Amino acid sequence: MANKDLNGAASQLDLLASLITSSVNVINTEYNAAGLPSPSLDTSSSVESNIVSNESRKKIVKANRTIEAACAQLCASISRPEHSLLNFEESACLRVASTAGIARLLLDKPEGVHIKQLSASSGIDPDSLERVLRLLTITHVFNEGKYIIYILDVYPSFSPDVFANNKLSLNLATSETTRDIIALATRDTFTSATYLSDFLQTADPASAVESPFQLAYGAPMMQYHNTPEGKKTVSIFMKGVTGWGEILGKSDMIHAFPWADHFSSEKPITICDVGAGTGHIMLMLLRAFASYSFRVVVQDRPAFIELGKQLWSREYPEALQEGRVDFVPFDFFADVPLGGCDIYYIRYCLHNWPDDKCLVILSNIAKAMKAGNILLRTSDDEDETALRHSVSSLADAEAAPKPLLPNYGAARFRDYAGDINMLNLFNSKDRTLEEYVALGSRAGFVYERAWDTGESSIIEFKLE
Numbered sequence: 001m002a003n004k005d006l007n008g009a010a011s012q013l014d015l016l017a018s019l020i021t022s023s024v025n026v027i028n029t030e031y032n033a034a035g036l037p038s039p040s041l042d043t044s045s046s047v048e049s050n051i052v053s054n055e056s057r058k059k060i061v062k063a064n065r066t067i068e069a070a071c072a073q074l075c076a077s078i079s080r081p082e083h084s085l086l087n088f089e090e091s092a093c094l095r096v097a098s099t100a101g102i103a104r105l106l107l108d109k110p111e112g113v114h115i116k117q118l119s120a121s122s123g124i125d126p127d128s129l130e131r132v133l134r135l136l137t138i139t140h141v142f143n144e145g146k147y148i149i150y151i152l153d154v155y156p157s158f159s160p161d162v163f164a165n166n167k168l169s170l171n172l173a174t175s176e177t178t179r180d181i182i183a184l185a186t187r188d189t190f191t192s193a194t195y196l197s198d199f200l201q202t203a204d205p206a207s208a209v210e211s212p213f214q215l216a217y218g219a220p221m222m223q224y225h226n227t228p229e230g231k232k233t234v235s236i237f238m239k240g241v242t243g244w245g246e247i248l249g250k251s252d253m254i255h256a257f258p259w260a261d262h263f264s265s266e267k268p269i270t271i272c273d274v275g276a277g278t279g280h281i282m283l284m285l286l287r288a289f290a291s292y293s294f295r296v297v298v299q300d301r302p303a304f305i306e307l308g309k310q311l312w313s314r315e316y317p318e319a320l321q322e323g324r325v326d327f328v329p330f331d332f333f334a335d336v337p338l339g340g341c342d343i344y345y346i347r348y349c350l351h352n353w354p355d356d357k358c359l360v361i362l363s364n365i366a367k368a369m370k371a372g373n374i375l376l377r378t379s380d381d382e383d384e385t386a387l388r389h390s391v392s393s394l395a396d397a398e399a400a401p402k403p404l405l406p407n408y409g410a411a412r413f414r415d416y417a418g419d420i421n422m423l424n425l426f427n428s429k430d431r432t433l434e435e436y437v438a439l440g441s442r443a444g445f446v447y448e449r450a451w452d453t454g455e456s457s458i459i460e461f462k463l464e
């Protein structure tokens with residue numbers, strides 16, 4: 001029976017516990033109905049993607065969200081404040097494990113691998129590596145090896161020196177995307193974050209220091225990429241950005257916008273990707289609509305254009321041979337993108353810059369455009385339920401059940417963390433739709449509409 005407070009209401013702990021129980025029931029029921037085992041650390045993460053019914057997926061997403069939020073709130077309620085407040089060590093340890101390829105060494109070895117062997121294969125001191133993996137075991141990134149010691153030949157026990165993969169580390173082992181994101185996040189982002197406080201305490205608009213990243217690395221990130229040391233990090237940056245795109249469902253943009261309507265016009269059209277990185281989005285688009293006749297232009301800084309040419313010759317040489325892609329290096333602050341294109345596209349660039357710089361980029365795009373052209377920009381920024389809205393400002397219909405924070409609190413952590421990452425790396429921010437519409441209007445654009453791509457969206461603008 002639920003504990004009551006002095007006024008007879010159920011205690012917050014009971015309410016949180018009951019939300020967890022009811023949501024776990026939803027998950028069990030939905031997985032059961034799909035003939036799948038309930039998720040656990042011992043199942044591979046791909047099990048979730050086997051849920052085919054949309055209705056069922058929606059229920060699971062809501063239940064997952066509720067559990068994540070309720071567990072975090074419950075732990076924060078009952079634990080010592082220091083326990084909740086301090087955790088940076090996990091990121092440091094994660095970088096060790098990811099860089100040393102520990103999860104890959106554990107692939108196909110469900111019984112686990114002894115630390116001496118892991119040490120010999122990774123070249124890391126066994127005692128230090130064991131301490132790192134022990135921390136990651138208590139945060140459920142790895143498992144200890146299973147049942148290999150039998151006490152009195154009867155009671156199986158965990159071995160202290162043996163580690164094995166579980167659902168999380170399997171992802172680390174098999175997903176290059178996850179490793180790419182960890183490589184970027186646990187270096188540039190993590191290092192810059194340690195300077196956030198210094199940066200904010202001493203922030204002076206007249207100062208030449210633009211960001212926490214600059215305090216950490218001596219130059220703003222985009223300039224650092226041009227230095228001898230920074231050039232070595234360009235591909236890590238691009239892989240991390242590409243990886244985030246994968247996680248946020250970058251391929252959804254293929255279906256969210258009526259591309260085919262534009263491609264089927266009499267005259268073949270050209271799409272210019274402004275600040276395209278390697279042009280991986282255009283590559284995906286061209287491949288998805290290969291039978292339509294259109295061309296793409298990839299514009300970015302020279303080092304990224306070089307990476308782009310390598311990517312395209314590796315992954316889509318036919319497009320190069322058929323002349324369906326052009327690479328044009330440029331500086332989006334100093335130069336106007338290539339004229340004469342029909343659609344200008346910009347993705348994940350504006351959130352790297354403060355408003356005044358975004359206005360220069362957008363104004364340069366406007367100069368390249370003619371009446372009838374459209375500008376599309378994609379980002380995961382403008383999530384209406386999250387950024388800079390008070391956690392309590394949601395309409396009742398959308399709000400999480402009490403006593404959770406109305407925006408599902410910790411379950412939305414990534415949205416808020418992404419915004420802080422922009423602050424750390426660039427002193428910029430993730431923006432809301434209203435903020436983008438206002439920015440666009442200052443650069444001479446009229447907002448047409450937003451196309452929902454699931455985790456992100458495409459905003460369509462026309463020239464005024």
Ligand SMILES: C[S@@+](CC[C@H](N)C(=O)[O-])C[C@H]1O[C@@H](n2cnc3c(N)ncnc32)[C@H](O)[C@@H]1O
Nearest residue numbers: 222275276277300301304330331332347348349
């Ligand atoms: C976060 S990445 C996004 C890349 C790509 N649009 C994507 O979605 O993966 C930002 C891009 O802006 C480019 N960039 C930064 N400063 C630039 C400049 N001055 N001129 C042109 N591109 C620039 C970077 O090189 C990088 O490729």
